[in-house]
Amino acid sequence: LSPSNGTAPTPLTNYLDTQYYGEISIGSPAQMFNVVFDTGSANLWVPSYSCSPLYTACFTHNRYDGSKSRTHVKNGTGFSIQYASGNIRGFLSEDVVVVGGIPVVQVFAEATALPAIPFIFAKFDGVLGMGYPNVAIDGITPVFDRIMSQHVLKDEVFSVYYSKDPMHKPGGELVMGGTDPDYYTGTFNYMGTSEAGKWEVNMKGVTVGEEMLFCKEGCTAVIDTGSSYITGPASSVSVLMKTIGATELAEGGYTVNCDLVKSLPSVTFHLGGHEYALTEEDYILWQSQFGEDICSVTFRGLDVPPPTGPIWILGANFIARYYTEFDRRNNRIGFATAV
Numbered sequence: 545l546s547p548s549n550g551t552a553p554t555p556l557t558n559y560l561d562t563q564y565y566g567e568i569s570i571g572s573p574a575q576m577f578n579v580v581f582d583t584g585s586a587n588l589w590v591p592s593y594s595c596s597p598l599y600t601a602c603f604t605h606n607r608y609d610g611s612k613s614r615t616h617v618k619n620g621t622g623f624s625i626q627y628a629s630g631n632i633r634g635f636l637s638e639d640v641v642v643v644g645g646i647p648v649v650q651v652f653a654e655a656t657a658l659p660a661i662p663f664i665f666a667k668f669d670g671v672l673g674m675g676y677p678n679v680a681i682d683g684i685t686p687v688f689d690r691i692m693s694q695h696v697l698k699d700e701v702f703s704v705y706y707s708k709d710p711m712h713k714p715g716g717e718l719v720m721g722g723t724d725p726d727y728y729t730g731t732f733n734y735m736g737t738s739e740a741g742k743w744e745v746n747m748k749g750v751t752v753g754e755e756m757l758f759c760k761e762g763c764t765a766v767i768d769t770g771s772s773y774i775t776g777p778a779s780s781v782s783v784l785m786k787t788i789g790a791t792e793l794a795e796g797g798y799t800v801n802c803d804l805v806k807s808l809p810s811v812t813f814h815l816g817g818h819e820y821a822l823t824e825e826d827y828i829l830w831q832s833q834f835g836e837d838i839c840s841v842t843f844r845g846l847d848v849p850p851p852t853g854p855i856w857i858l859g860a861n862f863i864a865r866y867y868t869e870f871d872r873r874n875n876r877i878g879f880a881t882a883v
């Protein structure tokens with residue numbers, strides 16, 4: 545722990561503004577893993593040493609070997625996660641997990657089936673869910689809950705900074721127990737989570753330029769540190785893309801003519817009585833490939849079926865603009881302007 549102030553920082557690496565991950569250790573002696581700290585889920589999983597060689601994605605990542613850890617406790621219960629992007633299967637184990645210098649005895653999943661799509665593209669090894677316990681598969685107590693019950697944190701909160709500047713070191717920071725004033729300016733605006741058990745809030749509307757076009761009767765916004773982009777209902781996003789003159793690519797992405805980027809409108813999210821605007825700098829990913837510029841739009845259409853949906857998911861590109869505090873003590877989320 546940082547001396548006496550009860551906060552525990554973990555530096556994050558930024559990969560292409562789409563994957564932000566930090567290092568944890570599992571086992572004794574420590575086996576190191578890069579994980580996404582994902583507020584949209586609540587389980588910890590890493591690739592397993594006993595992953596079948598059929599799964600290439602296991603062999604391009606660090607794998608946990610329980611037989612090499614003297615603090616490993618066998619469990620063996622089956623485990624699976626159905627992501628929108630692919631499922632993961634494996635089994636449960638228990639061992640000492642160290643996050644930000646804080647050790648916890650944690651039940652986690654060893655993945656033995658890791659689909660190449662999408663995990664061959666992942667720079668991280670696994671996922672550490674920072675969601676509420678009731679999102680946790682198999683009712684496993686999440687890591688942050690185990691850390692809170694040790695009463696070592698100053699406040700029962702964690703905060704996330706995602707940098708957009710490739711030169712800026714580190715690429716981001718997770719702070720457990722508080723916030724890091726080095727990475728935001730001004731004050732926090734808070735809003736209650738819409739249902740006690742998820743990192744989501746009520747959104748009052750989405751404005752493009754000066755006109756409120758979407759979510760006019762109110763809707764739900766999920767603040768998801770594990771998502772790269774902003775997603776909204778497919779119909780709304782396709783209208784939004786038409787409004788800004790974007791064209792759809794095969795795999796669901798959108799691009800705009802780079803010459804038009806500077807004249808693009810702001811997209812503003814009305815949350816908790818405040819307006820959170822993203823300018824074209826925040827939502828256009830400008831890449832030069834083979835000498836030509838590609839300007840992709842970091843919005844995606846995604847239809848989440850009721851009762852969960854329809855929802856908007858505010859991911860990394862939103863968090864990169866608005867430093868976010870996730871407050872478990874008061875069941876609220878705070879935003880401040882990121883530096």
Ligand SMILES: CC(C)(C)OC(=O)N[C@@H]1CNC[C@H](C(=O)N(Cc2cccc(Cl)c2Cl)C2CC2)C1
Pocket residue numbers: 562563580582583584585586625626627628629662663665666667671679768769770771772
């Ligand atoms: C219902 C439940 C299973 C809990 O839902 C979730 O877990 N929902 C998760 C919500 N947060 C994003 C997660 C996700 O999409 N990925 C895949 C991913 C994201 C960005 C970049 C890459 Cl390369 C990848 Cl592979 C996990 C790595 C975080 C799903």
